[in-house]
Amino acid sequence: MSARRLLVFGGIALVAAGMLFGDIFAVFVLHQNAGQQGAALLAASHAVAAGNPALLGPIFTQLGGLLEDHGTKLDAHVHMIGAGYLALILALVQPYIALAAAAKKSLAALFIAGGTLLSVGIFLIHYVGLAYSPFAFIGWASVLADSAGALLIVVLVIEAWGFRSYLRTRQLAEPALPDDDSWPRRALLGGGTLLVLLGFLHGAWYAGAYLYQHEQMETGILDNMLAASTANDLPAAATEVVNFGNLAGARAVNIAAHSHVIEFGLLAILLAFIQPFVFLSEKWRRRWTQLLLAGSLILPAFVLLELKFGLLAGGIADVGGLLVIVALVGMLVGVLRCTGTLDAGASTGGRK
Amino acid sequence: MTGSQRLLIFGGMALAAFGMLYGLHYAALVEHRMLDRLGGSLAQAFTDAAARNSASSQAALESYRSTKYDYVRQVDAHSHWIGLAMTMIVLGAAFGHVHYTESLRRTIALALLAGGTLFPLSVILQTYQHDAVLLKALAVASSGLVIVSMAAVAWGFFRRTTSA
Numbered sequence: 001m002s003a004r005r006l007l008v009f010g011g012i013a014l015v016a017a018g019m020l021f022g023d024i025f026a027v028f029v030l031h032q033n034a035g036q037q038g039a040a041l042l043a044a045s046h047a048v049a050a051g052n053p054a055l056l057g058p059i060f061t062q063l064g065g066l067l068e069d070h071g072t073k074l075d076a077h078v079h080m081i082g083a084g085y086l087a088l089i090l091a092l093v094q095p096y097i098a099l100a101a102a103a104k105k106s107l108a109a110l111f112i113a114g115g116t117l118l119s120v121g122i123f124l125i126h127y128v129g130l131a132y133s134p135f136a137f138i139g140w141a142s143v144l145a146d147s148a149g150a151l152l153i154v155v156l157v158i159e160a161w162g163f164r165s166y167l168r169t170r171q172l173a174e175p176a177l178p179d180d181d182s183w184p185r186r187a188l189l190g191g192g193t194l195l196v197l198l199g200f201l202h203g204a205w206y207a208g209a210y211l212y213q214h215e216q217m218e219t220g221i222l223d224n225m226l227a228a229s230t231a232n233d234l235p236a237a238a239t240e241v242v243n244f245g246n247l248a249g250a251r252a253v254n255i256a257a258h259s260h261v262i263e264f265g266l267l268a269i270l271l272a273f274i275q276p277f278v279f280l281s282e283k284w285r286r287r288w289t290q291l292l293l294a295g296s297l298i299l300p301a302f303v304l305l306e307l308k309f310g311l312l313a314g315g316i317a318d319v320g321g322l323l324v325i326v327a328l329v330g331m332l333v334g335v336l337r338c339t340g341t342l343d344a345g346a347s348t349g350g351r352k
Numbered sequence: 353m354t355g356s357q358r359l360l361i362f363g364g365m366a367l368a369a370f371g372m373l374y375g376l377h378y379a380a381l382v383e384h385r386m387l388d389r390l391g392g393s394l395a396q397a398f399t400d401a402a403a404r405n406s407a408s409s410q411a412a413l414e415s416y417r418s419t420k421y422d423y424v425r426q427v428d429a430h431s432h433w434i435g436l437a438m439t440m441i442v443l444g445a446a447f448g449h450v451h452y453t454e455s456l457r458r459t460i461a462l463a464l465l466a467g468g469t470l471f472p473l474s475v476i477l478q479t480y481q482h483d484a485v486l487l488k489a490l491a492v493a494s495s496g497l498v499i500v501s502m503a504a505v506a507w508g509f510f511r512r513t514t515s516a
Binding site: 044045047048050051052053055056057060063064067078082085086089092093096137138142145146149150152153156157159160163167189190193194196197200201203204207208215218219222223226229230259262266269270272273 | 353358361362365366368369372373375376379380384385388391394395397398399401402403404406409410413414416417420421424431434435438439441442443445446449491492495496498499502503505506509510
């Protein structure tokens with residue numbers, strides 16, 4: 001398997017695994033975790049009302065643990081998908097990396113390993129904590145994640161060096177990908193660009209209309225919560241806890257919709273270029289393309305609608321994510337079936 | 353490979369490496385302490401309120417607000433640098449299908465590189481001077497530059513021919 005096919009295969013696998021992890025996280029952890037955070041905040045406001053600061057220590061330790069649990073799982077999901085995207089990008093630029101084929105293959109393997117270890121390290125941070133760590137703030141899982149991140153940087157720097165060498169000689173290291181003009185490729189390219197643009201516009205709208213307002217609302221709600229608790233008005237404090245949860249939900253769904261629609265757009269554009277590696281009939285490539293674009297639109301749209309329609313919309317969003325995963329696995333099968341011609345070109349050298 | 357493609361791919365790779373280095377530095381040296389300060393100040397606000405010490409509680413809440421303001425922007429800048437860099441690299445590979453003259457494509461590539469660099473930078477700089485109007489304006493202008501460039505790219509993909 002050439003470096004290019006290793007990066008295509010590993011990249012799609014990382015994206016699919018990261019998305020599957022994200023779907024599992026959304027169904028089994030996200031809402032339960034938010035509920036537990038609300039319960040902890042309510043308990044904290046009760047402790048304030050009772051004038052008992054001693055009760056607050058364990059409550060905030062629990063709250064910190066819940067936030068870390070949520071944050072590290074979200075980060076593991078994001079970083080695994082991000083590493084997958086970078087692997088696909090590196091696959092695209094391999095003809096322009098003037099390094100020996102064996103070195104390129106080792107770099108590809110290191111990159112896939114680094115992307116996997118980075119996510120595993122981040123996931124383990126919550127469970128390993130500071131056990132046996134010689135550092136005051138950083139545990140062994142963080143060390144693993146940071147080392148894997150450094151490995152990715154080293155690989156990228158070497159690849160950039162290889163690109164610089166190409167710029168000197170202008171000699172392709174391996175054949176460029178065939179410039180096919182198939183329907184899947186055009187649909188993925190056009191659809192992906194529109195998805196990215198849609199995400200940019202949504203992000204700009206959210207930042208302009210709500211970002212600063214939401215930031216001010218957060219401290220306002222906390223202020224009201226503390227004032228109500230101090231006045232022993234527990235129903236008012238409970239209302240503020242609900243408001244706090246709703247605000248966190250509104251921010252989360254907007255940020256999730258913004259990032260997901262852009263990521264899916266980028267993924268679609270990337271997949272447009274690796275279509276020559278997807279060794280399937282035109283009919284099946286069309287099906288996977290349609291499924292991927294449909295899921296890419298359904299997930300962010302219904303994540304946004306969660307604010308209005310609650311768990312029903314959340315469930316449909318998860319199905320959208322599942323559609324993308326199925327489409328990716330379908331294309332992955334095509335990449336596995338693709339052998340021979342393109343790899344042979346990579347090992348025997350390129351053309352000008 | 354055309355000049356506009358080189359600009360996008362090489363600029364994107366440099367921006368991605370910079371964004372990652374920034375993230376590595378932030379995760380290793382800053383984030384843990386900042387998260388501790390974030391949780392600590394919120395806990396302190398509640399503890400002071402329970403002790404009926406309103407002034408200290410307000411100060412702790414203000415510290416929480418300020419730390420959260422910085423934290424959100426540090427993480428946003430890191431992710432936007434890398435995200436925009438990846439967009440540039442991907443677009444660089446696809447730029448042959450953007451049906452404009454090479455000089456217009458180079459202008460678009462330059463606008464994407466400038467916007468992709470300046471937008472997260474203006475976000476980071478807001479942590480040094482909270483709510484600075486000039487930095488907010490820079491963030492709006494640079495993100496607008498990215499959006500307009502992206503719209504031009506999308507239009508270029510759908511155009512059939514290159515105008516002279």
